[in-house]
Structure formats: structure tokens, C-alpha cells
Amino acid sequence: MAKVAVIGFGLVGRLAALMLAKTHQVSVFEQGDANTVDSAGTLAAAMLAPLAESVICEADLAEQGLAAIPLWQGVLAELDLPVMFQQAGTLVVAHQQDRGDLHNFIRRLKPLAGHSAQSLNQTDIATLEPELAGRFSQGVYLPCEGQLDNLAFYAASFKTLKRLGVQFHFHTKVNIDGNQVGNDTFDWIVDCRGIGAKAQMQGLRGVRGEVARIYAPEVTLNRPVRLMHPRYPIYIAPKPNHEFVIGATEIESQDAGDVTVRSTLELLSAAYTVHSGFAEGRVLALRAGLRPAFDDNRPKVTRDGALIRINGLYRHGFLLAPLVVKNALTEVML
Numbered sequence: 611m612a613k614v615a616v617i618g619f620g621l622v623g624r625l626a627a628l629m630l631a632k633t634h635q636v637s638v639f640e641q642g643d644a645n646t647v648d649s650a651g652t653l654a655a656a657m658l659a660p661l662a663e664s665v666i667c668e669a670d671l672a673e674q675g676l677a678a679i680p681l682w683q684g685v686l687a688e689l690d691l692p693v694m695f696q697q698a699g700t701l702v703v704a705h706q707q708d709r710g711d712l713h714n715f716i717r718r719l720k721p722l723a724g725h726s727a728q729s730l731n732q733t734d735i736a737t738l739e740p741e742l743a744g745r746f747s748q749g750v751y752l753p754c755e756g757q758l759d760n761l762a763f764y765a766a767s768f769k770t771l772k773r774l775g776v777q778f779h780f781h782t783k784v785n786i787d788g789n790q791v792g793n794d795t796f797d798w799i800v801d802c803r804g805i806g807a808k809a810q811m812q813g814l815r816g817v818r819g820e821v822a823r824i825y826a827p828e829v830t831l832n833r834p835v836r837l838m839h840p841r842y843p844i845y846i847a848p849k850p851n852h853e854f855v856i857g858a859t860e861i862e863s864q865d866a867g868d869v870t871v872r873s874t875l876e877l878l879s880a881a882y883t884v885h886s887g888f889a890e891g892r893v894l895a896l897r898a899g900l901r902p903a904f905d906d907n908r909p910k911v912t913r914d915g916a917l918i919r920i921n922g923l924y925r926h927g928f929l930l931a932p933l934v935v936k937n938a939l940t941e942v943m944l
């Protein structure tokens with residue numbers, strides 16, 4: 611059995627370990643503890659939004675994202691705990707004063723293999739999301755999109771990998787050097803360190819994102835809702851038990867420090883304008899993190915002997931990683 615070291619137990623590291631654990635002897639090295647709070651994937655909304663993201667990325671990436679959504683079902687089916695996954699589309703709305711932004715957004719949507727956006731009037735919006743009835747006069751529905759519960763995925767993947775015999779080395783910050791990790795030699799090393807690989811991967815940068823996680827028992831939404839906003843599109847992604855991820859800022863900064871007052875005010879007031887039930891919601895977490903990205907905001911896989919690096923998933927890690935990681939590991943899996 612080939613020995614594989616997976617460095618970094620974030621989103622990419624978990625998917626890599628899951629894809630290899632049954633057929634390889636896998637060791638995971640992670641600088642943090644089992645909660646991996648430094649992983650960008652722990653604060654992500656985990657939306658699978660190829661159509662909405664096609665506005666800001668190339669068509670081929672959006673197509674890959676669309677193709678990757680069914681792969682998630684295969685990944686989640688193998689896990690020891692259930693993980694909320696849905697493909698019930700995304701609703702995009704705008705307040706009257708931001709209608710121009712909505713039209714601009716619709717104009718920039720790229721056609722994706724038979725999947726397109728559907729224009730909605732007030733009645734259509736109320737049918738999709740009854741609690742938003744009367745709040746928005748127009749919107750657009752992106753039926754092919756989905757989302758999953760990132761925290762449930764993190765918990766379930768850890769449990770499953772332990773059961774499959776993967777060896778874990780937490781509190782272990784690795785500087786990759788040949789095919790050695792510490793005193794151990796591996797047949798393959800898979801570098802999944804996200805922004806932690808910045809010193810070794812030229813051009814890798816962090817793109818700051820801030821989110822709030824709210825418990826709002828007075829709010830029920832059936833799918834992610836995006837709100838056009840003058841500074842950045844805001845989304846509200848409903849997770850199980852009336853929890854909502856509200857995000858996200860996008861700031862060209864390497865600063866992973868605490869969420870600012872300005873961002874908190876913007877995110878939470880925008881959510882309140884969508885649904886007044888957020889007023890009595892409880893703030894479970896306000897978090898900031900860095901999306902690992904290259905200059906072109908596209909993922910990059912490199913191979914140097916036994917070392918495979920997978921990085922630059924930017925704001926599309928959940929969308930693209932099942933496909934990117936699977937392709938990156940083709941040779942390892944032979």
C-alpha cells in the first residue's frame with residue numbers, strides 16, 4: 611500500500627484523504643487541532659453556485675463547478691454521519707434602489723450547458739420563499755445551484771477518516787522538504803495547506819472574507835438568498851436548525867484579524883432588510899478568513915516528483931474541489 615502524506619486538513623485535505631483512505635496508507639498533518647479553525651472552509655457558506663459565480667469567473671470554471679455538484683453526492687454518501695446537501699437553487703433579489711445592479715448581474719450571467727436563470731415577479735418570489743412575500747418586486751432564480759452544511763461535512767469527514775484508519779498528526783506545522791515529513795518518508799505528498807503554502811507557492815495571496823453565523827428561529831428560508839448590494843453581493847445561506855451563514859465581504863487584504871465593525875453592520879443590516887426575523891437572531895459567530903487565490907483566481911495543481919500541490923480554490927473551494935482534487939490525484943490513485 612502506497613504511503614501518502616496529506617498536509618493540511620482543510621477542505622482540500624479532507625477530500626484528498628477521503629479519496630485515498632480506502633486504498634492507501636494515509637497520514638494527515640495539520641498545524642491546528644481537530645477543529646481546524648484556520649481552514650477557510652470552516653467559515654464558508656459552502657454554496658455550490660456555478661451560475662451566480664459565472665458572473666465573475668470564466669465560463670469553463672463555472673462549467674466545472676456544475677459538473678462537480680453531483681460528485682458531492684458521492685462523497686457525502688460514503689460518510690459516517692449525515693450532511694445536509696440540497697440542490698434547490700438560489701434566489702437572487704434586489705431592493706428597488708439596487709434594481710440596476712440586478713439587471714447588470716442578469717446580463718453578466720453566462721449560459722451553462724442547458725441551465726439558465728429564470729426571471730421572477732413578486733408572486734413567484736412568494737411561491738419560492740413564502741416568508742419573503744411582498745418584500746421584493748423582482749428577482750431571479752438559479753435552479754441548478756445547491757449548498758451543503760460545511761461544519762457537518764468537517765465533522766463527518768473526520769469521523770469517517772478515523773474509522774478508515776487514517777493517522778492524524780495535529781499541532782504539526784509542516785515545511786515540505788522532498789518526500790520527507792519529519793523523519794518519515796512517503797510515496798506521495800499532497801500539499802493542501804491553502805494560504806499556509808504562501809511562502810512556497812509564487813503568486814498565492816489571501817482574499818479576506820468575513821461572515822456571520824446567526825441562529826434565527828423566526829426565519830425560514832428554503833435556499834440561499836443573494837441580495838444585490840452596492841459594495842458586494844450579500845448572501846444568506848440557511849443551514850439546519852435555523853442557522854444562517856450571512857456573508858461575505860471580499861477584500862484584497864492578507865489580514866485575517868477579527869471582523870470589523872463596518873462589515874458587521876453591513877452584513878447584519880442587509881440580512882435584516884431581507885427578513886425582519888433576523889432582529890431577534892443570536893450571533894453565534896463573527897469570523898474572518900483568507901481565501902487562497904492566485905492572480906487569475908483559478909485553482910492550480912502542480913506536480914514536482916512525489917509532491918502534488920493543490921491550491922488557489924479562492925471563493926470556489928466547495929464548488930470546485932471534488933473535481934479538482936479528483937483530477938489532481940489521478941496518478942496517485944492508479
Ligand SMILES: Cc1cc2nc3c(=O)[nH]c(=O)nc-3n(C[C@H](O)[C@H](O)[C@H](O)COP(=O)(O)OP(=O)(O)OC[C@H]3O[C@@H](n4cnc5c(N)ncnc54)[C@H](O)[C@@H]3O)c2cc1C
Nearest residue numbers: 618620621622641650651656657784804806819927928929
Ligand atoms: C468567507 C468565505 C466564504 C466562502 N464561501 C464559499 C462558498 O460559498 N462556496 C465555495 O465554493 N467556496 C467558498 N469559500 C472558499 C472555500 O472555503 C475555500 O476555497 C477552501 O476552503 C480552500 O480550501 P483549502 O483546503 O485549500 O484551504 P483551507 O480550507 O484554508 O485549509 C487549509 C488547511 O491547511 C492547514 N495548514 C496551513 N499551513 C499548514 C502547515 N504548514 N502545516 C500543516 N497544516 C497547515 C490550515 O490550518 C488549514 O486547516 C469561502 C471562503 C471564505 C473565506
